[in-house]
Amino acid sequence: MTAALCLCLAAGLGLVWSWAHARRFSLERRLAPRLRGASAAPVSRTALARIVAPVADDLARLAARWGAPTEELERRLARAGSATTVARHRAHALAGAAAGLAGGLALGLVLGAVRGTGPGIALIVAACAAVLGALAPDALLARRASGRAARxxxxxxxxxxxxxxxxxxxxxxxxxxxxxxxxxxxxxxxxxxxxxxxxxxxxxxxxxxxxxxxxxxxxxxxxxxxxxxxxxxxxxxxxxxxxxxxxxxxxxxxQALLEEGGKREIAMLVPVVLLILPVTVLFALYPGLLALRFGI
Structure with missing residues (x-):
């Protein structure tokens, strides 16, 4: 319950701050309709869109500041053969973070109701889920780029x-x-x-x-x-x-095929060493240990 109240309070403060930021005077915003010409039709936007748009713009700028540089992201998108723009990819990352945060909060509340955990566990689960949701588009992009490079x-x-x-x-x-x-x-x-x-x-x-x-x-x-x-x-x-x-x-x-074969050969040793060899040793030693124990 405490985590949900904190989340609602943070969302409300963010909306108020975004509304105040959007109401700030901007010469570019005032001159834009006149520079486009009188024939340009005004863009009709709902009240929800007017409230959410400044928040989305601020989050996009925050992602551009703390995330990967635009040139690097454009290079990765080109290597993956994706037609998605940088802004849309960052929007997907923000949407993934929001979805992960919501899912993490829901999971934390369920754990609190079932297991009696405190709000700290719910916040930790929500933060981890948000980070995973934000990193999911980058992971999918890297996997797509790797498969395309192999082809x-x-x-x-x-x-x-x-x-x-x-x-x-x-x-x-x-x-x-x-x-x-x-x-x-x-x-x-x-x-x-x-x-x-x-x-x-x-x-x-x-x-x-x-x-x-x-x-x-x-x-x-x-x-x-x-x-x-x-x-x-x-x-x-x-x-x-x-x-x-x-x-x-x-x-x-x-040469790449030979290197891949060498890697596969090393990987094949894992089940042999961890599974087959211990069972073989156990079958070899078990009769002798049984004989020593019972004096047969």
Whole structure:
């Protein structure tokens, strides 16, 4: 009961402070309707929206101040291939924190009613749930980015070989990228299509490939794009460079598979050491211990 009253008091104080902050004089707010023109229709907002909007803006600024920087968050969203904006991602984090706080308070009240715990336990549970709810969108974004990076690593060797074959057949680099992008339905194809759209919009091939490597953030993709850009700038035979890069990409993929196999091999020792070996030792020693105890 005490925790619920404290929460209501804090929410009421926050709403009052937000209302007073929104009523503060702002020259930008006064001039905005006139700068937009007289024909602009006023935005109709309900009373609840007018009350909640300042709170949401303040929470968004607080999340931007204490959370991840905007550039880093944009980079992570690009690597995950998400169309969500930075503001929407932070809004999801705030919504997760609010949902976790509400769920934690409910769980704390239930524990207080069933087990007789004090309000301190309820506040601790609510705080932990709020932190977990706020971190959940970042965890999901990191998992999505990791899965997308794995798919790009798997698609890169075949794409490198196809680009090399297309260039050897006489096609230009944009035409080779277009051919490979049309045949690749995965995330690497999406990144190639984005780079091609930038090239058609007037960006140079080297700049578009540099931006592709920055968006993906994979060492193999970065090395492949850097090799193409270097060959275009220095006049190196592009076919030989692409074949060498395709071979290097396949070697990287093979090395990654060997490393993953080594990790799996070590992980397989855990059930052997913790489960199978103790049972085997027990079965081997139990008859002898039984004989010593009963003198058989």
């Amino acid at each position: 790009i690593r798997a698609e890169l060797p075949a794409a490198a070989e196809m680009i090399a074959l297309a260039v050897v057949a006489g096609e230009s680099v944009p035409a080779a990228l277009d051919r490979v992008a049309s045949l690749s339905p995965g995330p690497l194809g999406d990144e190639l299509r984005t780079a091609l759209a930038e090239i058609r919009a007037g960006r140079s091939v080297g700049s578009a490939l540099d931006r592709l490597a920055a968006r993906v953030g994979e060492p193999g993709v970065t090395a492949f794009c850097d090799a193409i850009v270097t060959a275009l700038e220095r006049g190196t035979p592009l076919a030989e460079v692409l074949h060498a890069q395709a071979t290097d990409v396949r070697d990287r993929s093979r």
